[in-house]
Amino acid sequence: MKIQFDSGLAYQAQAVEAILGVFEGQETTQTTFTVTSKPVFNGRGQGDLLQTAATSEYGIGNRLMLLEDELLDNVRRVQLQNGLKQTSKLDKKALNFTVEMETGTGKTYVYLRSIFELHLRYGFTKFIIVVPSIAIKEGVYKSLQITNTHFKDLYQNIRYDYFIYDSQKREQVRSFATSDYVQIMVINIDAFRKSFSDPEKETKANLIHRADDRLNGQRPIEFIRDTCPIVIIDEPQSVDRTDKAKEAIASLNPLCTLRYSATHADKHQMLYKLDAIDAFEQKLVKQIEVKSLNVQDGHNKAYLKLLSVDNRKSPITATIELDTLQKGGGVKRISKKVKAGADLLEVSGGRDLYDGYIINDIVCTPGSEYIDFTSKPDILKLGQAIGDVDEDERKRLQIRQTIEKHLNKELLLNPMGIKVLSLFFIDRVAHYRSYDAEGHVVPGKYAQWFETEYRAMVAKPKYRSLFGEIDPTAEVSKVHDGYFSADKRKKGDPDSLIRFKDSSGTTAEDESTYNLIMKDKEKLLSFDSKLRFIFSHSALREGWDNPNVFQICTLNETASTLKKRQEIGRGLRLAVNQQGERIQGFTVNTLTVMANESYEAFAAKLQQEIEDDEGIRFGFVEKHLFANIVIAEDGKEPTYLGADKSETLWENLLASGYINDKGKVQDSLKTALKAGSVNLPDTFATHADAITATLRKVAGNNLNIKNADTGQTVALNKQVYLSPEFTALWDRIKHQTTYRVNFTPENLIDTCASKLGEMIVGKTRFESIEAKLHIDRSEIAGTDVKTQTYVYDLRDYTLPDIVTYLQDATNLTRRSVIDILQRSGRLKDFKSNPQKFIEQATAIIQQAMRLALVDGIKYHKIGDGHFYAQELFESAELRGYLNDNMQAVAKCVYEHVVYDSDVEASFALGMEQSEDVKLYAKLPGWFKINTPLGTYNPDWAVLVEQDGKERLYFVVETKGMLLPDALRPVEDGKIKCGRAHFAAMENDVQFTKANGFGEFVGQW
Missing domain, CATH: 3.40.1350 (Trna Endonuclease; Chain: A, domain 1)
Known part of the structure; x- marks a missing residue:
């Protein structure tokens, strides 16, 4: 199966044109330079030089002919067309341009396509793709391989070579410099980041910066510099985040630098922007669905979680999460700031489960933050929780839900020729794969849970059609596998066992991981491969994705350390069928994320990350927002509203109270949009429809406010x-x-006992909530919410003193409380869920007492x-x-x-x-x-x-x-x-x- 590529996608063509537009007016031209000739030896040994060739080799490089003001005009025109803030000044000596494209929308394809178009239109031939990591290096190389046929069909008259720079094959740079056709070099920033001008430290420099006998004593970097390459940086926020990395990029002597990412740190002259919101609105990526597990009625232990510590002021404080007693007997989980000496019995509102939890010390040492207690042995580390439900139960349920969701997707998508993949991120390799005493591989707990849950799930009749005559339980070991970094075999022992380990994702050992994942991408998409469930270390954050990942499950000890955008980025790309064709529409393309938190929290964090990474401000009107509204199309080039008029319009919105001085949308604008009565200056009346349509995107569709300007x-x-x-x-x-009341205590006891006898006390349970995320310019919010419940029947807690508790809550005598409990016949249910029983019994008795008072009430x-x-x-x-x-x-x-x-x-x-x-x-x-x-x-x-x-x-x-x-x-x-x-x-x-x-x- 080969992935097919569509050369006619409008948004990708627009991104390519943005780059080409910068060089509008450039003549098709190249520059030549002399490359020192190779020495000729006499055959008596390489050290005996006989002569030097009489002719010189020539290199071919890129050449820029445009003046600085011409470039600036081109850049500003491109930015205006694409609705971006316009650049006021351009530094021709360091031309840096930015293209922002959401993960999964084909940014690699776009910059590769741009290479061919830049050569076709302007004659540029030398291109270097700089990447931050092994993962992305392998991903780019894989993209060059699988697009090879596509680009050769598309550009039949363009000859090109591509290669990964290898420090052991430094003669590659000579071919790169001297070839008169398109050359594409892929290089990791670490291969040329270490450069030293001090000769005494030269041995510490990368080989690319050292003199090389194979290059007649020249440094490989010199060959590259003379070509004036166009440098393309993939994921620049990870490449040039340090001054050394920036110096390294400059050492390539680039004609210009093009930066491609979904999350730029520095936005140098933005030329094109397809952000997360654009991608979701245009259905260019999968819709996101979050499935979260919340514990209900599970307050039978002293729950504590350390959220943060703070030593910026005296006294040192910690923010903890704990269960607090509410009026009426209920329990609510809240966060609270505390200091040393705080008694959590008091902080919790008197929950006796916290008796003895007095904070002794708050330690703020980076990497070792924790709190401890005077009378309890517990040490609570940052991010750690105690007294919660068993984490193994939670994670096992996550695995079960992922398998179920996966199989349901197969029922829908297999008939369409779409293979379904699921990805598990794990925090420790040993939890999936470990070793016995002899060093042989044995399955870890995640693998054991998976196989048990998989066998149970596929045994259900509804999934029988997925397997035909095959027994699905017999092939369970073939449907899942783990991709982890491998230790090298012992030196001199080729038969020694390969052990897998946790790694950062950037080490040499990670090559084994990425070779498997990158090079098997198309194989994974084929039904010929049995593998459908992939377990990977959580360090696999960027550089790998697969279009047919439909479920992502993060199995962590605590909360996920992955950023939400990194997490979902592994499966955002649109799915492909067995012909390698992209399938459109959210009916097929929905990515389910099994989250360790509520979908509201997931959505809020995702929104915050998008704001931080992309500079998007949900619900804000930017001053340049209206600049690219087309006001006339008389000639070849359309006429736009422009930046000046856009800013004038922004000022008018501010004066009308539609936005505040930061640009945040106010309720008055939402109301006016709902009523169709947005007040615009007469000079903008002709374009009112386009302006209000733009405002609606920013204000959002959630206009459930009162239909008036104000109350x-x-x-x-x-x-x-x-x-x-x-x-x-x-x-x-x-x-x-x-009023006065008159009632009989005996009747009250009978009534309370009768009501307790009718109550239903549920066990502690997991409530699974599934919600699709709706993303627009106003916010990220959950829609189409569905719930499912799983009983959690565990009784590893101490029973509280229910009689004292009810006596305090109701002011009844101890004898009356005991009579009520005994007559109710429900004490056995108290053991199933003590806290829930107490809460419901308190509420029932209190209400019965009040109603009993009403029956005998008399007012004066x-x-x-x-x-x-x-x-x-x-x-x-x-x-x-x-x-x-x-x-x-x-x-x-x-x-x-x-x-x-x-x-x-x-x-x-x-x-x-x-x-x-x-x-x-x-x-x-x-x-x-x-x-x-x-x-x-x-x-x-x-x-x-x-x-x-x-x-x-x-x-x-x-x-x-x-x-x-x-x-x-x-x-x-x-x-x-x-x-x-x-x-x-x-x-x-x-x-x-x-x-x-x-x-x-x-x-x-």
């Missing part, structure tokens, strides 16, 4: 407020009350001096949003009714239309009635006048459902208390419930 303060309706009728209504309902008016003054309507502010949650009215004490539901909106409309309703008030939030269940705020106070004579005074609670069984117990209890409160007024005010205005009328 609106609701004014009093003085005609109603000052009327004697409203005063008469208010005087009847304004008084405050106190405190006295004439305790009431809600009518003047509070004037001092309290009421706000709402017109047409969203408020409507204009005439009979209310306010000029608008602010409603909480459609039922309330309809009820207000009914009162406005009824001739019998004289006036009414939507009771404000400050009007509260005390109850055992918390404060209660009724909905309406209404004055009804029938036949112009009889007046009826009502307080109305509007609910969509009226039956007590349909209401929540607490809600129904509060309504009962409200009825008892108004009954205590001993006047003619009536309390009622209604599900609409018609129901209310029927109660007159």
